[in-house]
Amino acid sequence: EAAERAVSVSGRAVVFAGATVCIALLGMLVLRLSFLNGVALAASLTVVLTVAASVTLLPALLGVIGMRALGRRERRRLAEQGPGPERHAGIAARWAGFVERHPKLLGVAAGAVMLTLALPTFGLHLGTSDQGNNPATSTTRKAYDLLAGERTGDGQGSGFGPGFNGPLTLVGTLDGPGDRIAFDKLPQRLRHTPGVAQVGGPEFDGSRSTGVITVVPDSSPQSRQTSDLVERLRDEALPKAADGTTLQVRVGGVTASYDDFASVIVGKLPLFIGVVVALGSILLLLAFRSIGIPLKAALMNVAAVASAFGVVVAVFQWGWGSELLGLGSAGPIEPFLPVIMVSVLFGLSMDYQVFLVSRMYEEWQLTRDNCRAVRVGLAETSRVINSAAVIMIAVFAAFVLSGDRTIAMFGIGLASAVALDAFVLRTLLVPALMHMLGGANWWLPSWLDRWLPRISIEPPPEPQDAPAPPRPREGDRPLVEA
Incomplete structure (x- = not known):
């Protein structure tokens, strides 16, 4: 009976939450970056299979195991006292009451924590780490x-300069004598360009229709100075050198390639985030029939992502503790990290939002008392959300043990985001805001209510005159089986 009721009640929320996760993951297809398509499809398929197993295989296994799924103490208590309603006490209930009594103070404190952690995000520098x-x-x-x-260590100098690890390659298309003359003079011009340490070439192919010049910057490949040099060459030095000719010179190399890749990601990121947030908000609007719930969910998701990126920037870009963790020195953030992190975090955040608000919405429909709905929903779901968060934090934190900087970057970013989302947003800031907003949490214009289709996460309420479940007898074998 417990398994059947859980599937009919919680199973709906699981399926709905799985749909929001798939939307967040499949949103990567909007970027039209081929190397992310496999990630999106594989992760979405994993979510679909997990949801399917949770509503089919899991209850089937519980049916096979029977009462042996419980511990001996639980079976003994059931044999002596019979089933009874769960009493909501302990830390979860006391915390829910504390949030109800001090919503403004706790809301301000939670907002200050999230804002402080999000501040480093404004200094985010996308690039690719190297052996340095x-x-x-x-x-x-x-x-x-x-x-x-x-x-x-003995004070002797060696090496060829920091830019030698990432030289820039200038490739010119030469269509005539004028282009060749201009390309021959280009190295001399480049030597006087700020940020250039050495210039090699030019070198030509057999038909002298293509020329190559190697430029060594005076800064490391991943530094902002090298990125500025790439922009300076493309916007100023090379156009001036080709003035009056048909010469076309393109800048390649490690730094230029990674900068171009990062600019593509940054250019498509607003569309990606907008699509994911819009589709997730529409699903929440259909499920909870409220304007405030989707808006708060979108804001909380953005806050979780921004704070997580702040932690990543502080650890990996600023180098706060990266050497202590065995992850090397400070450097830029991988360009594809925002895309994958946003997908995973939006999915997890929507999960937690659905589990938390669905119980509040059920209580709101029964009592129309917002304070009671928020308090009961928080008391009954916070343990589930926090337990799930602890599991995810442990999994993501284990990425640091790999010793690889990129994998550790994902691990720390995701672990910090899940911790902030579960312990600060869902169990503190969201209920505090819902207490302050009161009945406005569940407001929906009447015309929109008539237009929206009916999609309910919760099953229809059971009739009040339903017979009570039979009291287990002490002699029943499943209850006393050792």
Whole structure:
């Protein structure tokens, strides 16, 4: 009976939450970046299979196991006292009451924490890490430092300068003598360009229709100065050198390629976030028939993502504790990290939002008392949300043990986001805001209520005169089986 009721009640919320996760993951297809398509499809398929197993395989296994799914103490208590309503006491109930009594103070405190952690996000610098970000004890880092001209322990100098690890490649298309003359003079012009340490070439192919020049910056490949040099070459130096000719020179190399990739990601990120937030909000609007619930969910999701990126920037870009964790020195943030993190975090945030608000919505429909609905919903679901969050935090934090900077970046970002979402947003800021808004949480214009289709997460209420479940007898074998 418990399994049947759980599937009919919680199973609906699980299916609905799974749909929101799939929307967040499949939103990566909007970016039209081929290497992310496999990630989106594989992760979405995993969610679909997990949801299907939770509403089919899990209750089937419970039917096979029977009462042995409970511990001996639980079976003994059922045999002696019979089933009874669960009493909501303990830390969860006391916390729900505390939030109800001090919503403004706790809401301001939670908002201040999220805002403080989100501030480093404004200094986000997308780029790709290299051997220079490896731990100082690794051989790849030592080789990188030798090439970059770092001083050794005895004070002797070595290497070729920091830009030698990531030279820029200038490729020109030459259509005539004028283009060749301009390309021959280009190295001399480039030597006087700020940020250029060395210039090599030019070199030509057999037909002299294509020329190559190598430019070594005076800064490391992942530094902002090198990115500025790429922009300076493209916007100023090269157009001036090609003035009056048909010469076309394109800038390639490690830094230029990663900058172009990051600009593509940044350019498509607003569309991606907008699509994911809009579709998720529409689903919440249909489920809870409220304007305030989807708006708060969207704001909370953005807050969780911004705060998580603030932690990532502080640890990996600013280097706060990265060496202590064995993750090397400070450096830029991987360009594809925002896309994958936003997809995963929006899915998890929507999960927690559905589980939390669905119980509040059920209580609101029964009593029309907003304070009671928020208090009961928080008391009954906070333990589930926090337990799930602890599991996810442990999984994501284990990524740090890999020793790889990129994987650790995902782990710390996702773990911090889940922790903030579960312990600050869902169990503190969201209920505090809902207490302050009162009945406005559930407001929906009448014309929109008539226009929207009816989609309910909760099953129809049971009749009041339903017979009570039979009291287990002490002699029943399933209850006393050892």
